[in-house]
Amino acid sequence: MNETIGAVLIAIGLLFDLFGCIGLVRMPDIYTRLQAATKCVTVGTCFILVGTAVYAALGPMGVKALVCMSFVLITSPTAAHAIARGAYKAGVPLDESSVVDAYAEAADADLGASKGDN
Amino acid sequence: METFIWIGLGALVLGSYLCLYRIGRGPTAPDRTVAIDILGVILVGFCALLSILTGKGFYMTMAIAWALLSFIGTLALAKFLEGKSLDE
Numbered sequence: 001m002n003e004t005i006g007a008v009l010i011a012i013g014l015l016f017d018l019f020g021c022i023g024l025v026r027m028p029d030i031y032t033r034l035q036a037a038t039k040c041v042t043v044g045t046c047f048i049l050v051g052t053a054v055y056a057a058l059g060p061m062g063v064k065a066l067v068c069m070s071f072v073l074i075t076s077p078t079a080a081h082a083i084a085r086g087a088y089k090a091g092v093p094l095d096e097s098s099v100v101d102a103y104a105e106a107a108d109a110d111l112g113a114s115k116g117d118n
Numbered sequence: 119m120e121t122f123i124w125i126g127l128g129a130l131v132l133g134s135y136l137c138l139y140r141i142g143r144g145p146t147a148p149d150r151t152v153a154i155d156i157l158g159v160i161l162v163g164f165c166a167l168l169s170i171l172t173g174k175g176f177y178m179t180m181a182i183a184w185a186l187l188s189f190i191g192t193l194a195l196a197k198f199l200e201g202k203s204l205d206e
Binding site for chain 2: 003007010011013014017018020021022024025030033034037038041042044045048049052055056060061064065067068071072075076078079080082083085086087089090092
């Protein structure tokens with residue numbers, strides 16, 4: 001029973017991982033690639049680790065898998081946020097098909113507000 | 119079950135090759151940084167599957183260490199991209 005549930009969870013995680021990697025290759029610019037890859041691969045790896053914990057029936061290995069899952073769940077979005085910020089500050093352009101640049105609009109609004117105060 | 123784990127290992131190796139393609143081909147430096155980060159997270163899953171296949175617990179320890187080290191490396195690269203020094 002444990003084996004079956006663990007295998008199903010691991011299969012779902014593998015699918016998410018593969019979709020994330022395909023998104024990393026196929027998407028047009030850095031920001032869309034970042035979104036596709038980071039979300040999919042984080043969820044996929046978390047599913048694999050939960051599947052490992054279920055398969056090991058919460059032995060020593062399973063508890064380690066859960067600890068590792070919490071680390072991945074905390075660190076991976078933080079790293080993605082830092083990379084996106086760094087890429088924008090480094091001046092990497094958006095793809096031509098992008099329709100909105102919310103970060104630039106927010107920066108403009110901040111600039112206008114501070115000018116109005118003075 | 120063993121066959122299934124081997125198939126899963128093969129799928130993760132395929133994903134790693136897609137990441138390597140993006141590392142080699144990526145037009146800008148942030149593309150390569152993202153691909154390196156994703157490669158690290160995929161290898162964590164690879165270690166988990168190896169620990170099931172061999173039944174040895176130290177692969178999970180390796181996965182924890184790998185996740186944290188990959189996070190620190192990615193943060194350092196992102197700081198570098200932003201144009202700041204590392205102690206800022």
